[in-house]
């Protein structure tokens with residue numbers, strides 16, 4: 001089973017919309033798909049209520065400690081793809097989801113501040129050496145200076161491999177996306193021959209191709225001493241080497257995280273799933 005996480009710091013960037021879009025596109029391509037929602041806001045669960053009990057089924061899982069076990073059970077049950085929709089920001093559930101994913105997708109609106117705000121998510125993906133890619137969402141119909149400014153900002157972040165970490169195509173802002181979700185559908189069900197559906201199917205194809213050979217942010221030796229590295233620009237990229245879900249991040253052993261009071265050992269910390277125990281909630 002492949003697991004994709006949709007995560008980013010900024011609210012409203014399209015995590016839920018794209019999770020649903022990709023899940024249904026993958027299902028239409030013949031895969032058995034499950035959606036997991038770790039965001040208590042419940043965008044996916046509410047969508048499921050409007051949709052009825054029709055696949056892909058949404059499973060709300062709010063406790064970080066439950067994510068790995070559930071993913072293992074889904075894999076044993078023959079699910080081919082699980083997409084995890086997370087809340088904005090970084091919390092224990094998002095970190096656990098990234099830890100156990102095969103690909104971290106980071107949607108962003110096409111503005112430089114939005115792209116800069118992806119750094120926090122990227123730094124978690126980097127720590128766990130997970131492949132990642134950006135999705136530019138809600139782009140204008142005509143790719144003008146706004147979109148090229150955004151890709152230039154990304155290009156500065158990842159100058160050598162921008163094509164490999166910027167998903168294609170960009171997803172244009174269109175009412176179809178909002179109308180589809182309101183009807184309990186995905187855009188490729190709501191208007192199957194429309195441009196938005198075509199883009200989402202194209203995005204699924206891009207994602208599927210990248211599930212098997214992603215890109216991770218390279219971890220430099222000196223950065224290993226820092227407990228929770230800032231994402232520095234330019235980000236150095238290298239080919240992903242797949243890890244098992246129980247591995248600690250290659251250059252960031254858990255002891256290093258703990259040294260900085262960033263307790264990310266979710267398996268041994270019974271409080272890790274509760275918001276009050278999170279270091280980032282206390283401003284660290």
Ligand SMILES: Nc1ncnc2c1ncn2[C@@H]1O[C@H](COP(=O)(O)OP(=O)(O)OP(=O)(O)O)[C@@H](O)[C@H]1O
Nearest residue numbers: 011012013014015016017088138172173174177178
């Ligand atoms: N490509 C698009 N075209 C038009 N509207 C879009 C598009 N993508 C997302 N939206 C709309 O933008 C809003 C935010 O999208 P969405 O809820 O998917 O973002 P999110 O990142 O999940 O937000 P949150 O952080 O609150 O969970 C919604 O109203 C959604 O319908």
Ligand SMILES: [Mg+2]
Nearest residue numbers: 015016039043
């Ligand atoms: Mg959402």
